Amino acid sequence: MNETPNSPRRKPPFPPGEAGLEESRLRQQAIGVKLRHMFDEVVNEPVPDEFLAILRRADQDAPDGGDE
Template sequence: MIDTPDQGRKPRAGKSGAGDSALEEARLRQQAIGVKLRHLFDEVVNEPVPDEFLEILRRADERKAGGDRT
């Protein structure tokens, strides 16, 4: 068996070449996805909570507070 170093391996970070540009491209892609996800979730977070849901939470808190006293 003949041993050939780095055959079929991706270049490591820090080495110059196509590996660096591919790594940078992947980072930029992940960053763009993160920006879009934050934008989408910011919209959801800023939506008002429906009154029915707030009532359910209020009742659950009351039940829990009542159960803690025993």
């Protein structure tokens, strides 16, 4: 397919102007909501006992006794 200088080209994925900006903002907002939801799930998970034991040993082995 040969394109001439005057042949129509594909339209951009978003229309120029306010409609495209609004759609972009909505997509960014939706991504932010999903990320916050995923982060909240991780933050609320309990810390594994094995990890807590490692932290306790590290505090005991610290030169100052682990008190800050």
